[in-house]
Amino acid sequence: MTEDAPAPLYSPRTVRDLMQRHGIRATKSLGQNFLVDGNVLRSIADAGGAASGVSVLEVGPGLGVLTREVAERGAHVVTLEKDERLRPVLAETLAGLDVEVVWGDALKFDYDRLPDGTRVIANLPYYISTALLSKFMASARIVSATVLVQREVAERLAAKPGEDAYGFMSALAALHGRVRIVRDVPKGAFIPAPDVTSSVVRLDFTGFEDSGQKPDARLIRLMEAALHHRRKTMRNNLRMAGFDAGAVEQALETVGLRADVRAEDVALRDMHRFAQALGVLA
Structure with a gap:
């Protein structure tokens, strides 16, 4: 009689x-929801683009389920984890794989230490x-990011000017390149189940319109100020941010925009x- 094959790492x-063996409970304050759906994992x-020779950055490996899938495809993975309780778990689940676990806060990580052409997964x-x-x-080392986020965030990232979800993150994403929502992910694909539906994006x-260039930091600051308060006119938002009201009105007239236009309705070329x-900008 043959023994049953071991259940895959992602199985519930x-x-x-x-x-249970490592005494781990998902911590809500750290946003921990562990993926247990093989189809989502593979997608x-x-x-x-996880493949042999590709450099991949991961943030929040959790139990190492996605990390292992990516590394087993031949990618070199750097993964950032803040929760020290997961050390023994990751030592077990990632044993023998080309994975470097960096312990600490991903918001404080030096992204310049990554190799050129890194992909975030x-x-x-x-x-x-x-x-x-x-x-x-903002990183010059990272060429793409394929991430699982709340569906609301994915919709904001992909939104176009004039759409309800459009805001500063939409503009920022468009200034840096292209956005595509890959698929939605149901709550049941995680342990514990989150409160919301998720999406892979x-x-x-x-660069903007595939220019290959990073956007000017001055343009980003202007966009952030112009979009700071939804439903307010661009003129009022910029005035509140310290711009001269007369200069703003003159610039709006120069480019053919209405005095009462809202920044969320302005195309990036016009901005x-x-x-x-x-x-x-010069």
């Missing part, structure tokens, strides 16, 4: 056994997902022209 039975790795802690995405976009940092007319 294996995950519960790991948590993240596929969409992220991660189930991000939801409570810091937008802060992390901003860091990924891929961001390619190819760039406005920044030039205002003297923010």
Whole structure:
């Protein structure tokens, strides 16, 4: 009689056994929801381009389920983990794989230490997902990020000017490249189940309209100020941020925008022209 094959690492039975043997409870304050759906796991790795020789950054490996899937495809993985309780778990689940675990806060990590061409593939802690995405976009080392986030965040990232979900993160993502929502992920794909539906989203940092250039920091600051308060006019937002009201009105007129326009309705090309007319950009 043949023995049953061991359950895969992502199976609910294996995950519960790991948590029980190591005395682990998912910590809500750290955004811990462990993935237990093999189809979702493979779709993240596929969409992220995990393959032999690829450098991958992961944030929040948890029990190492996604980490192992990516490393077993031949990628070299650097994974950032803050929760020291997971040391013995990851020592077990990642044994023998090309994985470097860096213990500490991902928001304080030096992303310049990564090799050029790094791809992020991660189930991000939801409570810091937008802060992390901003860091990924800013890094010259990272070329793409395929991440599991709250569906609301994915929709904001992919939104276009004039759409309800459009805001500063939408503009920031578009200025850095392209965004594609890969798939939705139900609550039941995790232990414990989160309160919301999640989505896999891929961001390619190819520059605005594939220019290959990082956006000017001055334009980013202007966009952040212009979009700071939704439903307020761009003129009022910028005035509140310290810009001269007369100069703003003149720049709006110069580029053919209404005086009462809201920044969430302005195309990025027009915003760039406005920044030039205002003297923010040359």
